[in-house]
Amino acid sequence: MGGACSRKRDQREEEDNLNGGVSRRYCKSGSSKWLSTSFFRAAVDIQPGKGKCPSLLNLCIHKTREDIDRHDTFSMLPRDISQQIFNELVFSGRLNEVSLEAFRDCALQDLYLGEYPGVNDSWMDVVSSQGSSLLSVDLSVSDVTDSGLIHLKDCKNLQALNFNYCDQISDHGLEYISGLSNLTSLSFRRNNAITAQGMSAFAGLVNLVKLDLERCPGIHGGLVYLEDLTRLESLNINWCNCITDADMKPLSGLTNLKGLQISCSKVTDCGISCLKGLHKLSLLNLEGCPVTAACLDSLSALTALQYLNLSRCCLTDNGCEKFSRLVKLKVLNLAFNDITDACLAHLKGLTTLESLNLDSCRIGDEGLVNLTGLRQLKCLELSDTEVGSNGLRHISGLVNLESINLSFTVITDSGLRKLSGLSSLKSLNLDARQITDSGLAALTSLTGLTHLDLFGARITDSGTNYLRSTLQESQVSGNLWRRIDRFWYKEYQRPVIPYIVESVTKLQPDRQNLGDDFRSDRIGLFECVEFSCHQLGASAFENTEEFEVTDVGVLQGDSERHQESSVEAPPRSGKLPTRVAVGGISADHKQLSSWRNNYCI
Known part of the structure; x- marks a missing residue:
């Protein structure tokens, strides 16, 4: 069987959102980073429901997941089926070092283990056993070291490697991937151990299309090893404050470059002048760079430029007339600059x-x-x-x-x-x-x-x-929430004041009147915090199909906001968390019941 199922990759570009004024900040445990990975999981839904009948394959995968400890090997299964079993185990958190052995020599194509707990060098032998079938590996936020990378050197067909936040990988480990000439995508975000010398391992990766070295502070001088990577289309060196004008010159010959992100670097107008020949460049992120409006002379030569981020660049009205030349722009970010109405006069011709x-x-x-x-x-x-x-x-x-x-x-x-x-x-x-x-x-x-x-x-x-x-389906936050009673965090027996609650709520038509005593029920906040309220009882959850909590927070010790909202501030003592964030969580009425065990009024 072929690899049609397992080859459904997420093709989204991971460029920074230029609409917002600030580059994304990453933390090792941030949920947003997990959501931005290219992890793919085939839907395995065997929950009973009207008009639904699970496929035989889904039933088998579900049963295999539940009985994973009974299986020694899947090497005799067709590759697509073993791939789906692997994906399901990862998604459900059932994969461990012991059960991983069942996938030895299964010819898997994609191993997405980004942020998965327990991944270290001992996993790498099974990873490498996939041999020439292995096309992509994501081991972000793992404990894999230089020694673990040795196992990948013989996986010659690898196309994508992701080692973001793997701070135990250094220049020495990069040597083991230098021969993987089929690589098209490579990412080592936030690595303090990679230096210019280590980047010499990239020189032979002639098929590389995408390279991500965001927050790698030791790579100054290393971009010279990218000069011959003429197929490179996307380069992200955001937040590498070691990058200077001298690092821009090696990029001048990368004529296929379409996306360049150098935010918060030391690149000036002089360095930007080295980019004038990049006629395919459509995205340029210069947020926080010490450039002036003079760089617009160079940028006007970039005839394909559509996305430009100049936020926090200390621009003034002086020289802003040069914006009128950037007639193909679709996204322009000028946030946090010292510009006035006079500058806007030069934007009126940017009709795209x-x-x-x-x-x-x-x-x-x-x-x-x-x-x-x-x-x-x-x-x-x-x-x-x-x-x-x-x-x-x-x-x-x-x-x-x-x-x-x-x-x-x-x-x-x-x-x-x-x-x-x-x-x-x-x-x-x-x-x-x-x-x-x-x-x-x-x-x-x-x-x-x-x-x-x-x-x-x-x-x-x-x-x-x-x-x-x-x-009926909105995100609303504000003074509307001031009527919500105090919440108590059960473990600490302390009052918690809802700060920001944003939700997308899908309601049944008959869910309009939950009680006038709760002031925010009309727009769905109640469904967001329903897990914290026992007042309606379990029956209130039965008609709620699904809701998504995108951001939940609490206040502690913020006297100004508490005075404004006329509610009692929670005490400063104890271990009460100052903020609780729930990102990208979907919950049904069964999950709500378990949540109420931890949070109550």
Whole structure:
């Protein structure tokens, strides 16, 4: 059998989100990093349900997973089946060093073990036993060392290797992958032990298309070994503050480069001038680099440039007229720069823009008049600017807008009426103190809204009535939550105050009236925190199909916010966590019951 099932890879690019102003920060235990890996798991669903009948293959895989300790080897199975069993064991957390032995010599193609507990050098013998069939390996956040990499040197058909956050791998280990000339993707994010000398191992990887060395602080001078990698299309050296102008020269001949990320480096205008010949470059991330508007002379030669991040670059209005040359831009991030309305005058000709980030820039109402012609704009970030209600009239005709951030601006209720015609709007951030109940009435026509942030708004229960019929599936945070009673964390017997709760809630039509005594039930917050409330009892969970908690937090000792919300601050003593984060968790009513054992009122 072929490898059709196991070869379904996640093809998403892992470039930084240029719409936001800040590069992603990574921590070794961060859930966002797990979600961004290319781990693929075939769906194995044998739960009973109306109209559903599990396939025989799924039943067999499920049974094998449950009885994994009874199986010594899967080497006689077709490769696709053993691959699915392996994926299922990883996803369910049932794979260990003992059960791994059953997959020896199974000719598996993809081994995605990123962040899987217990992975170390002792696993590598079974990994390498897949031989020439092995195409991709992800061992991120493992305890694999240089000695473990020895096992991969004979897996000559490997195409993708991911060793992010493997801090026990050094230059010595890189020598063992130097002969893997079929590699197209290689990632060693956040490694302090890799130096310029070690990068010499990359010189022979002539088929490399994607290289990720983000947060590798010792690679200055090593980019010279990439000069002959002419097939390279994506290079990520974000947060490598050792990178200087001298490191840009070796990149000048990589004419197939399409994505270059060098944020928070020491590259200046001089270094950017080395990139003028990269005519296929479509993405450039210069966030936090000491460049000026003078670099726009070089960037204007990049005729394919579509995504440009210049946030936190200390740009001023001086030289901003050169932005007018970048006519193919789709995404432009100018956040946290010292630019004013004068700069926006040079953006009005960028009619292909789909995303513009002006967060924390010194712009006001008059500057927005230059955006009226940007009809393709879908995302507009105006947070922490001087924009007020009068300025919103200039963007009222941008009918393709899907996301607007107006937090920490001076807009008032009257300004919201100017947004009522933006029928494509899906996300709206109104974290602003001037917004009241009357302003929410203007939002009833925005039936496409799925995310609404009212954290700083001065709204009451009456204001939420305007949202009752339109925001059935929304993310809302803010003063609305102030009516929630104290929560108690059972282990510490301490009150926990809900801080930020954002959810996407899928409700049954009859789940509209959960009780007027709970103020946020109308927009689904109750479903997010339902696991913490015993008031409705277990029966309240039966009609809830599914909900996703994307961010749950608690406050401790933040006197300013507690004073603002008129609730009692939890005590500082004890082991009460200052923040609880639940990312990407989907739960049904059965899981909620177990959660209530740890959290109660």
